[in-house]
Amino acid sequence: MKGKSPRAIxxxxxxRIEKTDSHLDWLLTDSFKRYRHLTPLDRAFLTELTYGSLRWREKLDWVIRHLSKVPFEKVEPKIINLLRLxxxxxxxxxxxxxxxxVNESVEIAKTLRGTINSFFSLEPQLPQQSMSPWR
Structure with a gap:
């Protein structure tokens, strides 16, 4: 695929939502116009990724807080968004x-100035199901 991947978009x-508080529908429509290389399958995947990351934001943030060595409030918003995704x-x-x-997240992280590795231990473990906020 040429151009940006659905994950990068x-x-x-x-x-953009974090900075401008724009509506997701408008941003998706704009992205579909700007990134014409996206196939219908790519568009569906992009839609799922964006809606899902926002729908489950609170629970994803809980996981990030649980795994992070740095206080959540001190983590750059771009890094938080990449981790949510x-x-x-x-x-x-x-x-x-x-x-x-993981590979796509690492590729996107390479475009950021900071590093994500500093926020997690070398062998992070996802929380036990009994600790999960959605149980």
Whole structure:
């Protein structure tokens, strides 16, 4: 695929929502116009990623708080959005290979000035189901 991936576009949309409080529908429509290389399947995936990351935002933030070595409030919003996107795929998109979610998140992270590794221990573990906020 040439051009930005659906995950990279989702990351861009999440950051725009954070900065401008724009409506997701408008941002998706704008992205579909700007990124004409997206296939119908890519558009559907982008829509799922953006709506899902926002729908489950509170629960994703709970996971980030649980895994982070840095207080949540001190983490750059772009990094939080990237983590939300990656964790959403790992926890909720069962047909998405974990390797694809992680690799794409790493590629997007390379565009950021900071590093994500500093926020997590070397062997992070997802919370036990009994600790989960959605149980």
């Amino acid at each position: 989702c990351f861009e949309i999440l950051n 990656g964790i959403y795929q790992l926890l909720f998109l069962t047909r998405t290979p974990a390797s694809a979610a």
